[in-house]
Amino acid sequence: MDLDLANKLYHKMLLIRRFEEKCVEMYSKEKIRGFLHLYIGEEAVAVGVMHALSSEDAIFATYREHGHALARGIHPNRIMAELYGKQEGCSRGRGGSMHLFDAATRFYGGIAIVTGGLPMAIGMALSDKMMKRNKVTVCFFGEGAVAEGEFHESLNLAALWHLPILFVCENNLYAMGTALEFTQSETNISLKAASYRITSKQIDGMNVTEVAESSEEAIAQIRSGNGPVFLECLTYRFRAHSMYDAELYRQKSEVEEWKQKDPLIRLPQDWSDINIAQHEEEISHIIDEAVEFAENGTLESVDDLEKFIYSSEVAR
Amino acid sequence: MNSTITYREAVRHAIKQAMEKDQRVFLMGEDVGHYGGGYAVSMGLLEQFGSERIIDTPLSESAFTGAGIGAALGGMRPIVEIMTVNFSLLALDQIMNNAANLLHMSGGQFNVPLVIRMVTGGGKQLGAQHSHSLEGWYAHIPGLKILTPATVQDAYDMVTLALADPDPVLIFEHAMLYNNKGLLDTKVIPLSIGKAKIERLGKDITLITYGASLFKALEAAQTLSDEGIDIEVIDLRSLRPLDDETIMKSVAKTHRVMIVDEGWKSGSISAEIMARINEQAFYELDAPMGRVCTLEVPMPYAAHLEQAVLPQADKIVAMAKKIMEK
Numbered sequence A: 001m002d003l004d005l006a007n008k009l010y011h012k013m014l015l016i017r018r019f020e021e022k023c024v025e026m027y028s029k030e031k032i033r034g035f036l037h038l039y040i041g042e043e044a045v046a047v048g049v050m051h052a053l054s055s056e057d058a059i060f061a062t063y064r065e066h067g068h069a070l071a072r073g074i075h076p077n078r079i080m081a082e083l084y085g086k087q088e089g090c091s092r093g094r095g096g097s098m099h100l101f102d103a104a105t106r107f108y109g110g111i112a113i114v115t116g117g118l119p120m121a122i123g124m125a126l127s128d129k130m131m132k133r134n135k136v137t138v139c140f141f142g143e144g145a146v147a148e149g150e151f152h153e154s155l156n157l158a159a160l161w162h163l164p165i166l167f168v169c170e171n172n173l174y175a176m177g178t179a180l181e182f183t184q185s186e187t188n189i190s191l192k193a194a195s196y197r198i199t200s201k202q203i204d205g206m207n208v209t210e211v212a213e214s215s216e217e218a219i220a221q222i223r224s225g226n227g228p229v230f231l232e233c234l235t236y237r238f239r240a241h242s243m244y245d246a247e248l249y250r251q252k253s254e255v256e257e258w259k260q261k262d263p264l265i266r267l268p269q270d271w272s273d274i275n276i277a278q279h280e281e282e283i284s285h286i287i288d289e290a291v292e293f294a295e296n297g298t299l300e301s302v303d304d305l306e307k308f309i310y311s312s313e314v315a316r
Numbered sequence B: 001m002n003s004t005i006t007y008r009e010a011v012r013h014a015i016k017q018a019m020e021k022d023q024r025v026f027l028m029g030e031d032v033g034h035y036g037g038g039y040a041v042s043m044g045l046l047e048q049f050g051s052e053r054i055i056d057t058p059l060s061e062s063a064f065t066g067a068g069i070g071a072a073l074g075g076m077r078p079i080v081e082i083m084t085v086n087f088s089l090l091a092l093d094q095i096m097n098n099a100a101n102l103l104h105m106s107g108g109q110f111n112v113p114l115v116i117r118m119v120t121g122g123g124k125q126l127g128a129q130h131s132h133s134l135e136g137w138y139a140h141i142p143g144l145k146i147l148t149p150a151t152v153q154d155a156y157d158m159v160t161l162a163l164a165d166p167d168p169v170l171i172f173e174h175a176m177l178y179n180n181k182g183l184l185d186t187k188v189i190p191l192s193i194g195k196a197k198i199e200r201l202g203k204d205i206t207l208i209t210y211g212a213s214l215f216k217a218l219e220a221a222q223t224l225s226d227e228g229i230d231i232e233v234i235d236l237r238s239l240r241p242l243d244d245e246t247i248m249k250s251v252a253k254t255h256r257v258m259i260v261d262e263g264w265k266s267g268s269i270s271a272e273i274m275a276r277i278n279e280q281a282f283y284e285l286d287a288p289m290g291r292v293c294t295l296e297v298p299m300p301y302a303a304h305l306e307q308a309v310l311p312q313a314d315k316i317v318a319m320a321k322k323i324m325e326k
């Protein structure tokens, strides 16, 4: 870690924070509709993990994936346009907030069925192994996913087939309004992964340095052919599950405590030379441009509605 | 090849040829390797291709079906075998939420060239959790293609067609057909996906069917012909897309319609076909349409009960006569 890298990571985390704050504003103005799951508070996880990847690696994420998409390098303009439902969006307005996709950066969603992305990530890693490509597949999911059968089926296959895959569990303690302790007999998730003989580690998901370094180690291990790795990142979402909820399921004091660990506060504590004001300035331009781009985007013709069901009909 | 073989051998031969030709093709599913396949389709393939391309999976329908989707996205041409359609319900999330939706959800960026084969249908006294015909259900889903090979030729051709298709294709192999013998000519150009085939020309009634019911329909048609009723039998081959054109042309010729479908009546593919005829050829009809479907009960075990539940040639004959009276 050096100042350059610290600046880079800080920039990405701040971009996600400000981008999503703008999303909230645009949601209130009814420019954005549907579900909108914010990543605010959890930025260090996506930014730290993406730092360790190459452009050849593949990513599967969940419905809470604005942060992952931005950290991976999908242009903010295209993400905002997607949230606006515009044709210039990264999924042509067909996906929305929960279904961001991008072939260029190998971003495979945006899968909004809890655990639904894991089996596909397994298959992607399997294809890399069969074709002898030295690529890694990364799969993000919340701790809620651990209760699903697909989670256990997938971990077993990854270990059994010795696949080049990194599992990243974003343990923010709640699945919607249900705390982990109400749903799991064993709340240490990394232990469950270890029981499948997967190298697994619990880390501080609020500390981007730790996430980045653990991810680098994990990716190196995977690339050298040593099979899957599982990172349980302890983190917290500062906002409601989706845009609004009454947050009856947790204490305000708990939220405040976690806010003290904000990754955007944490990183500059170690790197006091990060020029926060300059990052703010740059990012505010990026966000303004994204909004303008989305505002000026086109609404796809309704005549094209039935395209994209079968490949033969796709107007590429 | 131009010889008489079984339906099972035809599927196996197609998989074998595809795997010899294309390194991207592989087969995975429960017991496809060491056991030779729940219905012995893949017998011998493990020995030829090895365990890296004939993959025995754990009992994890959702994960290995999803893995097929992921591998397809990664450039492979996987064939996923699900032992029977009943178990595919554990993989429904992957089939519907991912395979069928990805192309659209991604705005056209990610197609899924995946083939899923599964066994369907009753007649073997396997009871209510191993005998149902749910292909009509799957045909409800935009983004999927649903194939129902009835003949030995189609058992072979449809594997080839499905592997060449850029989108997810589900092939439903009826359990009662595996031992059927027929002619396979690997040199003929296969009839494409979405094309129905007129298996018997006739002028009095258009009988629309698919899968194993085809043979009950042909048997009934033979009986009826002795009584002077001339049945035109259409094998749909594909439930999605449906070949409206072939159906409507035949209706315009015979003006009478019956459908034989091993699915249940309510919300079935037979209901869909009737609705389309109603929309597209209503004024061609001389009589109300009729259909013979599986009775609306879970499949019973006892032989006589199971046979009573399924469509049969005698029920088809009776229905045809009723339609002719009107």
Ligand SMILES: Cc1ncc(C[n+]2csc(CCOP(=O)(O)OP(=O)(O)O)c2C)c(N)n1
Pocket: A064, A112, A113, A114, A115, A141, A142, A143, A144, A145, A170, A172, A174, A175, A176, A241
């Ligand atoms: C299979 C399935 N069941 C239920 C839901 C509804 N749902 C959406 S998010 C969510 C909570 C998931 O929590 P977690 O996995 O911890 O992720 P987080 O939202 O905390 O990031 C639920 C129940 C769903 N999308 N998919």
Ligand SMILES: [Mg+2]
Pocket: A142, A143, A144, A170, A171, A172, A173, A174, A175, A176
């Ligand atoms: Mg959670």
